Amino acid sequence: MEALLHFTIALAASLGVGIEPEVALVLSTIALLPDIDVFFGVHRMYTHSALLMIILGTPIVIILHFLGLGRVGLMALTLALSHPIIDSFGGYTFLLWPVYRRPMRFDFSLKLIGRSPLKISSESSGRTKGEIQNPDHLEGPLVTGRGVIISIVILFPFIIEILVI
Numbered sequence: 001m002e003a004l005l006h007f008t009i010a011l012a013a014s015l016g017v018g019i020e021p022e023v024a025l026v027l028s029t030i031a032l033l034p035d036i037d038v039f040f041g042v043h044r045m046y047t048h049s050a051l052l053m054i055i056l057g058t059p060i061v062i063i064l065h066f067l068g069l070g071r072v073g074l075m076a077l078t079l080a081l082s083h084p085i086i087d088s089f090g091g092y093t094f095l096l097w098p099v100y101r102r103p104m105r106f107d108f109s110l111k112l113i114g115r116s117p118l119k120i121s122s123e124s125s126g127r128t129k130g131e132i133q134n135p136d137h138l139e140g141p142l143v144t145g146r147g148v149i150i151s152i153v154i155l156f157p158f159i160i161e162i163l164v165i
């Protein structure tokens with residue numbers, strides 16, 4: 001998914017639980033961090049491991065809890081986790097790396113006519129590792145027109161609330 005929507009969803013979630021707008025803006029950038037792998041010519045690989053995020057993030061959340069920042073820490077971990085989970089619905093993602101070393105993909109569609117499956121697949125005949133590392137196959141643009149419209153709609157209630165108060 002595009003970077004703008006990762007950010008917008010994180011921002012709306014942060015604002016929705018009552019985090020101050022200034023803090024929410026900073027906190028929401030955490031949802032963008034997994035895409036740092038794009039600078040290394042890959043996408044949805046090790047920085048997209050939800051399992052690794054939980055393993056590394058939980059001790060940090062516990063430390064922040066004892067510093068009185070547990071709520072912010074838990075929110076940051078949740079926002080970070082939102083990225084690979086959302087990405088795994090759009091393409092193969094190394095969600096459980098290093099325990100499960102194959103990229104996973106979830107497909108769900110609710111159809112008016114026909115079967116509406118929830119399909120979980122790991123890569124076998126999908127993208128190969130070579131394709132994942134080939135920049136021509138990198139997915140996830142920064143911003144699209146559709147993403148801008150969706151972001152405006154998602155954030156509209158919060159924008160109105162901030163402007164009115």
Ligand SMILES: [Zn+2]
Binds near residue numbers: 034044048
């Ligand atoms: Zn990503």
